[in-house]
Amino acid sequence: MSHEPLVLGIDAGGTSTRALLSNSRGDSLGFGAGGRGNPVSAGAQRAATGVLTAVEAALATSGASLAEIPVIVAAMAGMQSSANADWLLGPLTERGFRGTLTFEADLLAIYFSGAAAAAGYAMVSGTGACMIRVEDGDVAGTADGLGWLLGDRGSGFWIGQQVIRAVAEDLDGTGAGTSLTRRVLEHYDLATTPATREGRPEALWRLVATAYDRAPIELAALTPAAFDAAQENDAVAIGILREAGQQLARSLRAILRAPGPLVIGGSVLSRAGVVRDAFLATLGEAADALVLRNVGDGAVGAAMLALRAHGTAPDETVRERLTATLQRFR
Amino acid sequence: MSHEPLVLGIDAGGTSTRALLSNSRGDSLGFGAGGRGNPVSAGAQRAATGVLTAVEAALATSGASLAEIPVIVAAMAGMQSSANADWLLGPLTERGFRGTLTFEADLLAIYFSGAAAAAGYAMVSGTGACMIRVEDGDVAGTADGLGWLLGDRGSGFWIGQQVIRAVAEDLDGTGAGTSLTRRVLEHYDLATTPATREGRPEALWRLVATAYDRAPIELAALTPAAFDAAQENDAVAIGILREAGQQLARSLRAILRAPGPLVIGGSVLSRAGVVRDAFLATLGEAADALVLRNVGDGAVGAAMLALRAHGTAPDETVRERLTATLQRFR
Numbered sequence: 001m002s003h004e005p006l007v008l009g010i011d012a013g014g015t016s017t018r019a020l021l022s023n024s025r026g027d028s029l030g031f032g033a034g035g036r037g038n039p040v041s042a043g044a045q046r047a048a049t050g051v052l053t054a055v056e057a058a059l060a061t062s063g064a065s066l067a068e069i070p071v072i073v074a075a076m077a078g079m080q081s082s083a084n085a086d087w088l089l090g091p092l093t094e095r096g097f098r099g100t101l102t103f104e105a106d107l108l109a110i111y112f113s114g115a116a117a118a119a120g121y122a123m124v125s126g127t128g129a130c131m132i133r134v135e136d137g138d139v140a141g142t143a144d145g146l147g148w149l150l151g152d153r154g155s156g157f158w159i160g161q162q163v164i165r166a167v168a169e170d171l172d173g174t175g176a177g178t179s180l181t182r183r184v185l186e187h188y189d190l191a192t193t194p195a196t197r198e199g200r201p202e203a204l205w206r207l208v209a210t211a212y213d214r215a216p217i218e219l220a221a222l223t224p225a226a227f228d229a230a231q232e233n234d235a236v237a238i239g240i241l242r243e244a245g246q247q248l249a250r251s252l253r254a255i256l257r258a259p260g261p262l263v264i265g266g267s268v269l270s271r272a273g274v275v276r277d278a279f280l281a282t283l284g285e286a287a288d289a290l291v292l293r294n295v296g297d298g299a300v301g302a303a304m305l306a307l308r309a310h311g312t313a314p315d316e317t318v319r320e321r322l323t324a325t326l327q328r329f330r
Numbered sequence: 331m332s333h334e335p336l337v338l339g340i341d342a343g344g345t346s347t348r349a350l351l352s353n354s355r356g357d358s359l360g361f362g363a364g365g366r367g368n369p370v371s372a373g374a375q376r377a378a379t380g381v382l383t384a385v386e387a388a389l390a391t392s393g394a395s396l397a398e399i400p401v402i403v404a405a406m407a408g409m410q411s412s413a414n415a416d417w418l419l420g421p422l423t424e425r426g427f428r429g430t431l432t433f434e435a436d437l438l439a440i441y442f443s444g445a446a447a448a449a450g451y452a453m454v455s456g457t458g459a460c461m462i463r464v465e466d467g468d469v470a471g472t473a474d475g476l477g478w479l480l481g482d483r484g485s486g487f488w489i490g491q492q493v494i495r496a497v498a499e500d501l502d503g504t505g506a507g508t509s510l511t512r513r514v515l516e517h518y519d520l521a522t523t524p525a526t527r528e529g530r531p532e533a534l535w536r537l538v539a540t541a542y543d544r545a546p547i548e549l550a551a552l553t554p555a556a557f558d559a560a561q562e563n564d565a566v567a568i569g570i571l572r573e574a575g576q577q578l579a580r581s582l583r584a585i586l587r588a589p590g591p592l593v594i595g596g597s598v599l600s601r602a603g604v605v606r607d608a609f610l611a612t613l614g615e616a617a618d619a620l621v622l623r624n625v626g627d628g629a630v631g632a633a634m635l636a637l638r639a640h641g642t643a644p645d646e647t648v649r650e651r652l653t654a655t656l657q658r659f660r
Contacts, residue, residue, distance in 0.1 A: 105528065133529070141529040143504065146538055149491070149546055150498050161479070168480050174473065174584040198435065199463070199471040199585075208476055216479055216546070254504040255529075 006069050007310050008058065009302025011109050012037030012051055012076040018299040019054035020326060021062050021069075024307060026318030030064060031299070031329035032057020040078045044087035052091055061329060066092060070099040073306040075109030075298050104305050105139050107132045109298030112305055113323075114263030116316040121256070121290065125248055126266030127220040129155035133255040137308060141255035148217055154247035154275075156268055160219030162240040163226050164211060170236075171204040178236035183225040223268065230274050238274055245269075245278025252283070259289030270294045300326060336399050337640050338388065339632025341439050342367030342381055342406040348629040349384035350656060351392050351399075354637060356648030360394060361629070361659035362387020370408045374417035382421055391659060396422060400429040403636040405439030405628050434635050435469050437462045439628030442635055443653075444593030446646040451586070451620065455578055456596030457550040459485035463585040467638060471585035478547055484577035484605075486598055490549030492570040493556050494541055500566075501534040508566035513555040553598065560604050568604055575599075575608025582613070589619030600624045630656060 004023050011018045017037030021030035034053030036042035042050065051074065059065065074088060089101050111122035111134050123131035129152045130145030148157040167184045169175025185192055185203060188210045195202040211219070229237035248269060252262075264270055269279060280287045295301075300322045307314040334353050341348045347367030351360035364383030366372035372380065381404065389395065404418065419431050441452035441464050453461035459482045460475030478487040497514045499505025515522055515533060518540045525532040541549070559567035578599060582592075594600050599609060610617045625631075630652045637644040 139528045143502070146498055147542060149549075150494055150538060150541055165480055168476055172473070172584070174581075198469045208480060211480055212477060219479075251504075254502070 005310065006062075006064055007303065007306035008055065008069050008072045009109070009299065009304070009306040010037070010051055010054065010072065010074040010076075011106070011298035011302040012047070012054075012074055013106065013297075014038050014041045014077070017050045017054045018297060018302075019051070019058040020299045020303040020322070021058045021064060022303040022307065022322060024310070024312050024314075026303075026307075026314060026321035026325070028303070028322055028325040028329065030058040030060070030062025031326060032059075032061065038076045038078070039084075039087055040076075048087050048091055051088060052095075055092070066095050066097040069097065071306050071310040072097070072099060072101045073104055073302055073309050074101065075104045075106050075302045075305060077106045100309070102305075102309050104302075105132065106298060107142075107145075108134065108139055109301035109305060110265040110295060111263050112301030112308075112319070113265075113295040113298050114293040114301070115261040116304065116314060116319045117261060119258065120260035120262065121252065122263040122265070123248070123252060123269070124265040125155050125244075125268035127156045127217060128152045129158070129248060129251065129266075129268075131248075131252050131255060133257060134260075141257075143251040143254045153251060154244040154268070156220035156223040156266075157217055158247065159226050159240060159244050159268065160222035162243070163222040163237075164207070164219055166236050166240065168204060168207065171201050171207065176236050179229050179232065179234045180225055180237055183229060184222060187222060187225060227271075227273070241274040242278040245275040245280075246282045248275070249279045249282035253286065256286055260291070262290040262292050264292060264294050265297065335401075335640065336392075336394055337633065337636035338385065338399050338402045339439070339629065339634070339636040340367070340381055340384065340402065340404040340406075341436070341628035341632040342377070342384075342404055343436065343627075344368050344371045344407070347380045347384045348627060348632075349381070349388040350629045350633040350652070351388045351394060352633040352637065352652060354640070354642050354644075354648075356633075356637075356644060356651035356655070358633070358652055358655040358659065360388040360390070360392025361656060362389070362391065367404075368406045368408070369414075369417055370406075378417050378421050381418060382425075385422070396425050396427040399427065401636050401640040402427070402429060402431045403434055403632055403639050404431065405434045405436050405632045405635060407436045430639070432635075432639050434632075435462065436628060437472075437475075438464065438469055439631035439635060440595040440625060441593050442631030442638075442649070443595075443625040443628050444623040444631070445591040446634065446644060446649045447591060449588065450590035450592065451582065452593040452595070453578070453582060453599070454595040455485050455574075455598035457486045457547060458482045459488070459578060459581065459596075459598075461578075461582050461585060463587060464590075471587075473581040473585045483581060484574040484598070486550035486553040486596075487547055488577065489556050489570060489574050489598065490552035492573070493552040493567075494537070494549055496566050496570065498534060498537065501531050501537065506566050509559045509562065509564045510555055510567055513559060514552060517552060517555060557601075557603070571604040572608040575605040575610075576612045578605070579609045579612035583616065586616055590621070592620040592622050594622060594624050595627070 017034040032054040035050035037050040039047040118137045131143045133141035144151045167181045170181045226237045347364040362384040365380035367380040369377040448467045461473045463471035474481045497511045500511045556567045
């Protein structure tokens with residue numbers, strides 16, 4: 001290994017974690033993945049395991065040691081205060097780390113995965129929906145991100161809940177017929193029987209029991225059914241997806257100021273189709289001032305944040321090199 | 331005690347249970363209350379304790395024994411199939427019961443608490459929202475009752491969720507200002523501070539954390555804040571309550587057929603005001619065919635169902651006598 005200073009960016013999520021080792025030129029020198037890395041949702045011990053697995057894998061692919069790394073930035077939701085860093089700083093120090101550990105918002109890593117400019121926007125619509133305005137390289141405004149009970153309008157959960165409600169209305173005969181019904185019953189392995197109970201189809205009773213047997217957030221798994229049905233011109237599915245796009249646009253509009261890049265993560269808005277069309281139509285002229293870019297995750301952005309924390313100001317060339325050289329590890 | 335046949339009606343709910351002992355004339359001879367009585371939500375053992383407490387209290391006030399009672403009807407949600415009656419029939423038999431135990435829908439007991447006619451409607455909007463059409467003394471159609479995740483439109487939960495979302499939007503500056511914000515922050519004992527984090531008020535972060543710390547259904551506790559705010563002409567609160575009334579009317583309309591009594595339980599629709607006005611306005615002419623009656627619970631109706639199960643057809647005189655003579659026990 002060279003003895004040039006290295007930085008480590010960690011993109012720690014609710015289901016998986018990525019660690020990317022970089023030099024100041026933006027060469028991806030090591031990459032690793034791990035399990036759940038957010039202590040808020042996974043608990044400190046499990047999150048530490050997830051993060052350290054990714055870190056050790058990144059070090060192993062590069063041959064570097066933690067002692068060579070002056071700066072680590074860990075991007076994760078809800079951990080922007082570094083007050084309780086011990087759960088991660090402790091094990092890192094045990095493994096030889098002597099540098100500075102900083103926490104940043106997960107959406108800031110998404111942003112810098114897609115843009116090097118110090119100002120712009122990032123939004124994620126996956127299971128949840130959240131968006132930020134970036135100014136001077138930091139979070140200056142946030143919209144939604146309030147979770148499935150209070151917000152997440154236009155998210156995968158939101159779509160899934162609209163889908164299952166539409167299916168309930170179809171089964172009940174109070175709403176429009178939709179192919180979502182067949183798709184959702186199949187998704188849950190529920191038979192369609194002609195049997196009724198208290199004037200309602202047996203399938204509806206079973207659907208209700210099945211939905212409440214699971215965590216609410218699992219409704220997000222019904223989102224693909226909506227995309228598939230919309231592809232086949234199902235009017236109910238198209239209506240739901242269109243409203244999802246409108247909701248996402250309304251949330252973003254609440255924090256829109258100057259023109260800039262809009263970096264998009266998550267599966268709901270990243271693909272072309274009804275949601276994206278409705279999103280852009282609702283933004284109207286404001287969309288012209290945005291340059292849309294899709295990113296898969298915040299690994300590159302976390303490394304960009306680590307380079308920024310190390311005192312360099314990584315530009316678009318560095319971001320592109322990080323992205324290109326990361327490919328060989330995936 | 332006389333040796334005329336007695337019947338026992340049990341109105342078993344998710345939070346409390348009532349038992350009412352009656353003769354065929356409709357004289358309330360004994361009444362008792364107990365705790366949670368629904369095995370679906372409380373578990374079989376706890377529910378049995380709740381029901382038996384009410385039953386034993388009703389027997390104690392009357393001096394009757396279970397051996398004198400040929401018919402018991404237990405009205406509760408989700409237990410219309412008597413397939414799994416053992417949790418209750420077992421302990422009743424141990425205590426000397428030799429008669430017939432039947433389960434009925436909780437809403438059917440609500441219905442017969444307010445009407446003796448064999449056909450009509452009953453609806454409850456409390457924490458949840460459900461409505462039934464009654465034909466030949468039995469449930470012929472059901473609307474909503476799908477729970478907080480899939481339905482319960484216009485219920486206390488529904489109102490509470492709209493309230494906290496409106497408060498989040500107010501705090502975020504993306505929605506209209508509303509006195510609900512002050513009321514809800516007070517409800518949760520949260521201070522209003524000028525502090526912000528990531529461009530959002532500290533109070534919003536705390537509100538989100540507080541809401542997710544609790545069971546979702548507890549949002550129903552915010553309903554009184556909406557009624558209070560509407561009383562003081564808060565436009566946001568009035569809008570929420572108006573939509574609640576519209577949602578309830580739409581659900582009812584899905585099962586409306588012939589004219590008849592509409593028996594109303596639950597706190598959302600039973601009081602005069604915005605919800606009820608919007609409910610009636612949305613029903614339009616259909617409202618003219620309905621005779622609205624408020625009831626507090628299903629105790630009288632459970633006794634009416636027990637009399638029906640015993641082969642008598644209790645009329646309006648019996649229902650009124652049950653209601654009047656029950657007063658001395660409460």
